[in-house]
Amino acid sequence: MPKLKALADCRLYTFVDTGYLAGRDPEEVGRALCEGGADLLQLRAKGWPPEQVRPIAERLQSIAEAAGVWFVVNDHPELAAAVGAPLCHLGQEDFFGAGYSHVTQVPWGAAAGAEGAERVRWASEAAGVRESSRPEIGLSTHAPLQAQRAVAAGAAYVAVGPVYATPTKPGRPAVTLDYVRWAAAHLQAPWFAIGGITLENLDGVLGAGARRVCVVGAILGASDVAQACSAFKRHLLSVPI
Numbered sequence: 001m002p003k004l005k006a007l008a009d010c011r012l013y014t015f016v017d018t019g020y021l022a023g024r025d026p027e028e029v030g031r032a033l034c035e036g037g038a039d040l041l042q043l044r045a046k047g048w049p050p051e052q053v054r055p056i057a058e059r060l061q062s063i064a065e066a067a068g069v070w071f072v073v074n075d076h077p078e079l080a081a082a083v084g085a086p087l088c089h090l091g092q093e094d095f096f097g098a099g100y101s102h103v104t105q106v107p108w109g110a111a112a113g114a115e116g117a118e119r120v121r122w123a124s125e126a127a128g129v130r131e132s133s134r135p136e137i138g139l140s141t142h143a144p145l146q147a148q149r150a151v152a153a154g155a156a157y158v159a160v161g162p163v164y165a166t167p168t169k170p171g172r173p174a175v176t177l178d179y180v181r182w183a184a185a186h187l188q189a190p191w192f193a194i195g196g197i198t199l200e201n202l203d204g205v206l207g208a209g210a211r212r213v214c215v216v217g218a219i220l221g222a223s224d225v226a227q228a229c230s231a232f233k234r235h236l237l238s239v240p241i
Contacts, residue, residue, distance in 0.1 A: 002068025004086070007157050007190040010039035010070065011236040013214040014229060016060060017044040017168070020220035029225055030060045034067035036219075036229025042072035042089060044168075044216075050079045057083045072138065080135045081108045087156060089138045092146060095153070103137040103154040140194075142175055144182050151189045158187060159214060162195020163205060168216050169195060177208040184209020202235055211241045 014033040016026045026043075033041055041064045045053045057073055061083045064071035072087040073080035080088035090106075100106060136156035141147040150158045160183045165174045174195065183191050193205050194214035205213060215232055222228035 001065060004068055004070055005039060007070070009241070010190070011212050011241075012038055012229070012233050013040040013042065013192050013194075013212065014038040014219060015042045015044050015214070015216045016056075017042075017216055017220060018048065019044075019046065019168070020217060026056050027059050027063065029220070030063045032225040033219070033229050034063060034069050036226035037233035038069055038229055040070040040072055040087070042074055044074040046075075050076050054079055054083065057085065061085055073135070077106050077135070077137075078108055085135050087138055088135045089140070089159070091140045092142070095137070095139055096146075096149065101153060103156075106134075106137060108134050142172070143179065144186070147183060147187060147191070151187065155189065157190040157192060158183075159194045160187075160191050160210075161193055161214070163193050164196025164201065166196040166217065177204060180205060180208040180210050199231060199235065202232070206236075206239050211236070211239065 016030050016033070018026070021029060030041060041060065043053065043057050043060050045056070053076060057079060061071045070087055071085045072089050073083070073085045074089045075094060077088045077090070095106075137154070138157045138159065139150040139153070139155040140159045141150050142161070147158050147160065160175070160179055162169045162172055162174055163177065163180060180193050183193075190212065192212040192214045193210035197205055197213050197215050198218040202213070213232070213236065219225060219228045219232065
């Protein structure tokens, strides 16, 4: 299997978001994202029950693993462990709002099983991190204090946003480039700018100090997902970390 990059060396975080599939096969979209140069691939299925998410997660985990891409399950820690995903992403409400103060407190239950645990251990070793039988946790943040709390809680990475207003976060005000500038000046842990990022405004995000970005609509809304993904990756790689 290809070796996973360290998260600090990753540049492009992509999504198979069920709200943006428009009838497309999630596996085909996942393959296109990996072919286009994604470093991380998240399955985001807001409102779906775990039993409906699991078969898609299993297939996407296999696709990402074969491509040497980090696979991330959104919202469902036990499901992430069960399919062997090396990462799970949680929002502020799902983590701090649920009473957790450190990632080790997240309950994984018995869902992982031997096979899932072994796949997570493989992903951990491939990325050169401490062996683990549970996925690492990435956390959303919308303000400096939240980012500081996320790092102190042991988050593997921090999402910084939404930089611009976006349909993926309805009702969430944009944090603007000011928060990106703060993150560039203060965060040592890997962090990704997220929210309404397009090829047209990417230079502004990079100019504010971001070196890693999450992109949903600007890639999934393209007629050629792999090509759109490649365009973002080329632009990101033009600016060294």
